[in-house]
Amino acid sequence: MHTPHDEEMMGLALAEASAALQAGVFPVGAVLATPDRVLGRSHKHMGSNHLAHAEMNLFHSVFNGDYPFQRGDGITLYTTLEPCVMCFGTFLHLPLQRLVFSMEDAYGGCAGTRMHPAPPRHQHSAPQIVGGLHRNESRALFARFLQATDEPFWVNGGAPEFQAAVRGPV
Numbered sequence: 343m344h345t346p347h348d349e350e351m352m353g354l355a356l357a358e359a360s361a362a363l364q365a366g367v368f369p370v371g372a373v374l375a376t377p378d379r380v381l382g383r384s385h386k387h388m389g390s391n392h393l394a395h396a397e398m399n400l401f402h403s404v405f406n407g408d409y410p411f412q413r414g415d416g417i418t419l420y421t422t423l424e425p426c427v428m429c430f431g432t433f434l435h436l437p438l439q440r441l442v443f444s445m446e447d448a449y450g451g452c453a454g455t456r457m458h459p460a461p462p463r464h465q466h467s468a469p470q471i472v473g474g475l476h477r478n479e480s481r482a483l484f485a486r487f488l489q490a491t492d493e494p495f496w497v498n499g500g501a502p503e504f505q506a507a508v509r510g511p512v
């Protein structure tokens with residue numbers, strides 16, 4: 343279930359992903375927003391830093407120091423690719439209520455991961471998760487990246503489930 347506001351915010355995240363693509367970087371973009379305010383936006387920067395995912399860059403900029411946000415603020419993370427284990431774990435750790443992502447990551451996506459049993463800190467904070475918003479737009483950016491990249495990981499067939507989803511039928 344998504345809203346017109348979600349569509350608009352995912353549009354901003356896709357613009358971030360396009361900026362990454364222009365720079366030759368794997369095109370993931372992310373936005374943090376409340377229902378009436380954009381808190382920050384970012385994209386993946388360099389291919390060789392495995393911690394500089396779009397979401398992590400954004401978390402560092404918005405949740406730096408003594409941030410004023412609480413779980414009740416209704417903050418949503420918008421990202422153009424289903425988060426990995428690092429980004430999804432950080433999403434759960436921060437006071438965020440919703441995750442809206444665009445394309446699923448059949449290789450490393452962790453949005454379906456649940457803690458069993460959840461430790462006390464996480465027992466009352468199950469986030470809402472929505473996938474597939476503007477999937478085709480996000481997928482088209484990944485297709486352009488895979489066509490153009492000469493990074494050995496991708497050329498040699500890395501993340502095969504993800505590559506198959508990008509190249510496969512819509």
Ligand SMILES: [Zn+2]
Pocket residue numbers: 395396397425426427428429430
């Ligand atoms: Zn990540």
